[in-house]
Amino acid sequence: MEKKKMFTRLGKIFLISALAVFSFSTFDSVKSEEKKGPIIIGIDTELTGVMSETSQNAKMGHDLALEEIGYRVAGREIKIVEYDNKTDPKISVEVAQKLVEKDQVHILCFGTNSAAAIAVRGYIEKAKVPMVVIAMAGAERVTLPPNRYVFRITYADGQGELPLGRYAYEKLGYKKMALMGPDYAGSTGKLWAFQQEFEKSGGKIVQTILWPLGEMDLAPYFAQLKSDVEAIFPFIPGDVSIIRFLSQYYEMGLDKKGIKLCTHWTFTADYLTIKTFGEKMLGVNSVAHYVLGYDTPENKRLTERYYAKYGKKKMMNSDVSIGYEAMKFILTAIGSIKGNVEDTEAFLKAMHATKIKGICSSSISTDANGNVIRDFFIQQVQKKEGVAQNVVIDTILQTRQPPEGYTVMPGKGK
């Protein structure tokens, strides 16, 4: 009997001790998570300067993604440290160094200027800090040659132009086209990518007209277009230049001559060009990674949240969607490693393993070089419900960054 009592007492002591040890260890682990402090994401972006509008829109997008999860992932707070690089690659490098060395960020994010992202590739490799390009950065050298610390969730030069080149020949039936744009790497990369695929499909670029960046009067260039040109693929950076291009294209009567536009989504942005030129734009085809009225629950939800937070002064647009997707992608990757961003190798692996549903794209993931794999859409400006707007006429599933050298002038690359 005595033995049995003693045994029961021992059992109780053991049970209490075990409970105590378990609760202490749990407390300790909570304490250690708190000890780790917040996850710091640094953003090196263009709050002023010529690219600020795109970056500001992207910022709205990632704010929406962060609010959705209450700025917390896996029990850890997300802290955002953001500095303006004034759209200047030199300042951008200084900002990146400040974020890494002074603010000790776990993840470095980049805004719009691809020149800035290219400039810090070497630095972040030495610092061993993962870098994610969150807004537009077309240049192939952002992710090529591969740098294991660099990721891009937007798109690369040629990623949309390549399928568009093929589509223009095969589905739209253009045989002879012209390329037009400023003589500037940010434009020509897209022109050459389009040309390579259009000609590979069987078409012929019969004319390439380049002008100095910032040109005011384009009428003399339009007047040089050959009579057998069926359509133009233009690319010009900046809203001002696009408005100028389109106003002078219509003014010179090129639409009446039957010379079509087959172009990049920036030329058919609902908030800018369709709003400005209205029904004149009916029939213009373009390639896009985001379509304003595209019917997905994600697009509907984000658009509603955007208007609720920022009002209707400016229409929902692709930059907001890009900013949202990129931040959501990062947060999902952080969540998959339970917030342990101090383990850089684990985070890099998680970025490669992450796959999310895009706002319009069926899925978003990254390739071995860290560049995004996403759907692109061929859209056409049509009158729908009495309003001129982009309507998807085809979907190009899971596009990838073209091989290295695809964005150099045909015959001059590798």
Place this chain on the structure above:
Amino acid sequence: MQLTVAVTQVLNGIALGMLLFLLAAGLSLMFGLMGIVNLAHGAYFMVGGYVGMTILEATGDFRIAILAGGGSGALLGFVTERFFMRRLYGLRHHEPILFTFALSLILSDLSLFLWTGTPRWVQPPPLLDFSIPFLGTYYPVYRLVIVFTGLIVFIALYWFQEKTRWGAIVRAGVDDQEMANGLGINIPRVFTSVFCLGAFVAGFGGFVGSPILGLHIGLDIEVIMLALAVIIVGGIGNLSGCFATCLLLGLADTFGKVLWQRYASLTIYIIVVIVLLVKPTGLFGKKG
């Protein structure tokens, strides 16, 4: 070059020249009379365009919008001359330059506040918004209207300057201010009037040019560089010289775009450098 393309490019060059004239005529007048380089002149052009656009949106009447564009330029010119520039006459050259540069920055920021950074475009009036078949291609009627407008403005200004008493007074002011003052001419009033007239033409040009150039923050800087090139190449002095220079630069710029596309932005500035080296007083400027 095909004949069609060549003729189209000549028309393009003349149209650009006329736009340059609407921009530079006022600056040339001010420079000739007062000897000051008004760097805010590009801002008058831009603000005139924006005000015209706003009035067009409100009224739907292109004619009222033209008057509003020109009127806003004249009002800005009046305020600039009457309340600020008048205090700077007689000082060295750089004070007025610094002041007008500061003024252009202020006007640019005010425009950003009022009309935001989103670029805008003005649709030509429906009567003029079409292209006509021309030598097997199309040519926009609106550009032909710009050519016609430039010619009318030139003739009107020429008539004013050469055939009216006010014009004679302005010419007297250009030639010898002290003597004109001595003859009882109210030179400050002449200055204000010329400033208003020049700024009116700039605001008017800004609006009628907006269907071609569009409207955006930064347009002021783009156009002031061209206007300064006109002043340097044409020289100080006569209106006819300014008109001829605008045509020359318009045609040179256009054919530069045809013949050496990728370096076309240099054409006007190469002419500026050559003129400065060979005839620093300008092609049509007075000596001394």
